[in-house]
Amino acid sequence: MVQYFLPAGMRYSTLEERKLFYTENFDLEKVAQWFEVLTSKTKFAVIIGRHTKIYPKKYKADSSTTIVIDEYTNLEDVKQQIIEFLPEAVYYDRNVYDSNDRKVGQELAFDLDPENITCPIHGTLADKTKRAQGLSFCELELEMVRQEAAKLYRFLSNRFSEVRAVYSGRGFHLHVLDNRAYRFSEEERQFLAASVKEEGFHIDDWVTSGEMRLIRLPYSLNGLVSRIVLPLKKEELEIFDPIHDQRTLPKFLTKVTS
Ligand SMILES: [Zn+2]
Secondary structure, X not given: OOOOOOOOOOOOOXXXXXXXXXXHHOOHHHHHHXXXXXXXXXXXXXXXXXXXXXXXXXHHHHOOOEEEEOOOOOHHHHHHHHHHHOOOEEEEEOEEEOOOOOEEEEOEEEEEOHHHOOEOOOEOHHHXXXXXXXXXXXXXXXXXXXXXXXXXXXXXXXXOOOEEEEEOOOOEEEEEOOHHXXXXXXXXXXXXXXXXXXXXXXXXXXXXXXXXXXXXXXXXXXXXXXXXXXXXXXXXXXXXXXXXXXHHOOHHHXXXXX
């Protein structure tokens, strides 16, 4: 399998690096802060090696499936389960469930990815897909998607009071935490997604409409690019440099080797 083309310094993490990150650098306090209310019903999920084809041998059969982690005692327990799987990606489920495991709402989110940006050098997503580089992106696309995320943040701030931005390692996520947004119907979500696209934003419909309920866990490792998933304040998003910002660099990349 051909490795994706990625900005300088971005590359797949090895199993050893994933292990090092989750045992030594994964910041559970910050994860807990992200979930102001972590109910026992919050579900997590991992994908071990769907894109990277890097996985522990014993999980070969499940390397491309989405494995849900919904039985755990606390975040430390979740972390231990992540260390068992050593996944390329960790997610949480935006759905909110009641005590009978029925879905009662969903966190509203927007996903902006660089491959959806039409690049002056690499062309449209269709062009990239034709060359089997559908998940590739360049620094220029990353900067363009950052500008779009900042603009979408301003757009959403006019309509909602609790908007949060997250750098996903590839693109950006915007989460809306207003109570009323959790209760939006499917139709309201689809309408909102359509109006945001009409404004020229390149969002992933699946995430906003709610069909894709999983979203990358903040402070986890994006193993496709070796970057830490990082929440950003509005001011930070305006000037953020995803390639060089030290906070997104896992320690295994910054260790000096001689
Ligand atoms: Zn490009």
